[in-house]
Amino acid sequence: MVTTIHFPASTIIRLKAEAEKTGKDIDTIVTEAVEARMALSRVSLAEAVRPIQEALTASGTSAEEAETVFEQELSAMRAERRSCSGNP
Numbered sequence: 001m002v003t004t005i006h007f008p009a010s011t012i013i014r015l016k017a018e019a020e021k022t023g024k025d026i027d028t029i030v031t032e033a034v035e036a037r038m039a040l041s042r043v044s045l046a047e048a049v050r051p052i053q054e055a056l057t058a059s060g061t062s063a064e065e066a067e068t069v070f071e072q073e074l075s076a077m078r079a080e081r082r083s084c085s086g087n088p
Contacts, residue, residue, distance in 0.1 A: 005030070 007015070019026050056066050 015026050015029055018024075018029050022029070024032075056063075061069075
């Protein structure tokens with residue numbers, strides 16, 4: 001089936017660059033992008049975090065320890081983002 005899609009010029013430029021970089025044609029690039037996006041919409045939160053939960057269980061890390069590490073990393077990322085944006 002053939003479908004016509006109208007993209008802004010800036011998107012066409014990016015598609016052409018991606019096609020050249022990967023050696024694929026634009027139709028393939030667009031098809032892969034659409035299929036990947038549609039696949040993401042079918043993934044539940046539980047499915048997305050399952051590998052993390054399994055890794056934590058296998059490592060013997062407690063929920064409290066994992067939460068502490070997560071909070072520390074989140075704080076560090078927020079501080080880095082603020083410093084890059086110039087906000088105190």
